[in-house]
Amino acid sequence: MTPELRTYLTDLTNAPTIEILWAMHCERMADYGFDRLLYGFTRFLTLTSLGDPNDFVLLTNHSQSYMDTFIGEGLYAQAPMVTWALENEGACSWRVLAQLMDQGRLSPAARRVVEFNLRQHVTAGYSVSFKSISSRAKGAIALTARAGTDQADVDATWDQHGNDIVLMNNLVHLKILTLPYMPPNQSLTRRQREALEWVGDGKTTQDIAQIMGLTQGTIEKHLRLAREAMNVDTTAQAVMKAAFQNQMFVLEA
Structure with missing residues (x-):
């Protein structure tokens, strides 16, 4: 490992926010020719689903129009390299796509994803699938080479x-798992977060009202709004989801 790389990795581990971490990583990967990145992580994987896209940790510097189609219209669910990432760990060259196409081993839905990517100049790159110790969790990153680059x-x-x-990608993935991530429309206010923290500590609504110096009705309102923000039905689910996103018990959120 070179001294320069060692310094960079140290800076990565000290990144205080996901935004700073991601900006550093995008700039670094561009030095190797990968100018578009798409990182995804879910804790809600099942045998038939990756879970609700609203619950994904998604980081990218792709265009919004690309993401609106690839994620918003659900193309990711049929993407060959997403399928590969779910079934494997490590790194994979996108040359396998050409091999699968030539062998006629892609479904019509998968071929449509490939054709969409071709139109978007997402044609060459690598995918890295991260090791997970949980059957419900999976993370991966797609590294797209600059338009016009040959595989x-x-x-x-x-x-x-x-x-x-x-x-570098493994380290970024591990660092992301330690930082607060607030998806659009799922961030908590300070009061909502504090109320959930006390619930997580086993306190009752009455206990929390006394601790926070508020009425029980106000605490119940904070918890209701927290459930709505987390898009869940129960306070226990809100506590779990906020904990997954590292929105609880953080020095700065």
């Missing part, structure tokens, strides 16, 4: 720097 050139870059690139 052979990407593979040559990977042959030279692939180990370092995987190391």
